[in-house]
Amino acid sequence: MTVSTELELQSFVLLRLGERRFAISAKEIAELVAPSRVFRFPHRTPKLEGVILRRGRIVPVCDVSEMLLGKRLTSRRFYLIVVRNYGAHKEWVAIPVTGECELINAEMTAAVESDAPHVAGWLSHDGDVIEVLNIDTLTPGPERALAGAAGRQPPEAQS
Amino acid sequence: MRFAAPVKTTPAKTEQIVLFRVSGQLFAISSASVQEVRSADSMSGAATEISAPGLRKVRHVLRRGDRSLFIVNGAMHFGLHAAEGAQLFVLRKTRTALLIDGIEKMTTMSRLQALPLSFCHEERQWYRGLTALDQTVVPVVHPEGFLSPEELALLDAALLQADKPASEDPEGTSCAP
Numbered sequence: 001m002t003v004s005t006e007l008e009l010q011s012f013v014l015l016r017l018g019e020r021r022f023a024i025s026a027k028e029i030a031e032l033v034a035p036s037r038v039f040r041f042p043h044r045t046p047k048l049e050g051v052i053l054r055r056g057r058i059v060p061v062c063d064v065s066e067m068l069l070g071k072r073l074t075s076r077r078f079y080l081i082v083v084r085n086y087g088a089h090k091e092w093v094a095i096p097v098t099g100e101c102e103l104i105n106a107e108m109t110a111a112v113e114s115d116a117p118h119v120a121g122w123l124s125h126d127g128d129v130i131e132v133l134n135i136d137t138l139t140p141g142p143e144r145a146l147a148g149a150a151g152r153q154p155p156e157a158q159s
Numbered sequence: 160m161r162f163a164a165p166v167k168t169t170p171a172k173t174e175q176i177v178l179f180r181v182s183g184q185l186f187a188i189s190s191a192s193v194q195e196v197r198s199a200d201s202m203s204g205a206a207t208e209i210s211a212p213g214l215r216k217v218r219h220v221l222r223r224g225d226r227s228l229f230i231v232n233g234a235m236h237f238g239l240h241a242a243e244g245a246q247l248f249v250l251r252k253t254r255t256a257l258l259i260d261g262i263e264k265m266t267t268m269s270r271l272q273a274l275p276l277s278f279c280h281e282e283r284q285w286y287r288g289l290t291a292l293d294q295t296v297v298p299v300v301h302p303e304g305f306l307s308p309e310e311l312a313l314l315d316a317a318l319l320q321a322d323k324p325a326s327e328d329p330e331g332t333s334c335a336p
Binding site (some may be wrong): 056141 | 184186237238239269272275277279280281282285289290291294295296297298
């Protein structure tokens with residue numbers, strides 16, 4: 001293995017959602033935890049189920065399965081707690097997953113323009129081509145709300 | 160993998176809060192924000208009907224001298240199942256009287272955590288943040304978050320409209336006999 005090849009290898013966490021596997025850069029993972037009680041309260045942000053309490057922190061739970069699989073998960077075994085960037089600010093977000101996760105080293109092929117916004121890149125592992133997820137576009141945040149608002153028609157002026 | 164330890168907050172500064180329910184859901188509000196607690200029945204005679212287009216959560220207004228307090232149905236505001244509110248919170252420094260199921264208890268919170276940034280819609284106006292109490296998480300409401308300036312403008316316009324017939328009819332001929 002050459003020095004240049006070693007430099008291209010990165011660590012990823014493989015996660016399972018239903019029958020599919022996805023990857024997230026290991027740098028964006030905080031921890032994997034067993035499911036705990038989800039506290040729900042009224043809100044208007046899609047995909048957010050509520051929050052969990054984890055070591056004194058209140059962590060939002062974001063179910064990304066519908067966006068990635070087209071259906072909601074019926075079973076969940078763990079929460080993968082990822083680090084979501086909001087500019088310079090970082091916050092934890094818990095993503096429900098259906099199976100155990102695996103840490104691998106692999107070389108990522110960067111996403112191209114035609115890929116979905118939530119795809120950061122692709123990697124090949126065990127004969128599978130696996131999507132590397134971009135947490136910042138997969139989970140909700142103020143910038144997405146602003147983009148959504150900009151995309152909507154302005155309300156008609158009331159006379 | 161190592162991650163930075165959670166940011167330490169400033170030494171515990173407690174705040175007195177009132178826990179209350181709306182359509183069965185638990186919320187908290189700073190007790191300093193609650194000016195009065197009244198039973199909804201006791202206000203029924205004093206409240207008059209109001210209808211602002213697109214604003215179903217406000218159906219009644221309370222007149223207090225030259226001040227109008229808009230009665231906000233908490234269940235409708237939060238998009239919860241409609242419930243008959245039994246009590247009213249008159250909120251200090253606002254024009255809101257909030258219709259709730261009832262008060263759970265008064266307690267103190269020692270830490271208010273900002274609403275995670277993932278929550279990025281109307282709830283950011285609704286809540287000051289979240290607090291953990293007895294291993295449960297409770298949203299702490301923002302007293303000014305029940306009526307936006309735009310909604311208040313709509314309600315004021317509806318109020319003006321409702322007052323018009325009386326002021327434009329000094330003879331009082333439009334009044335019911």
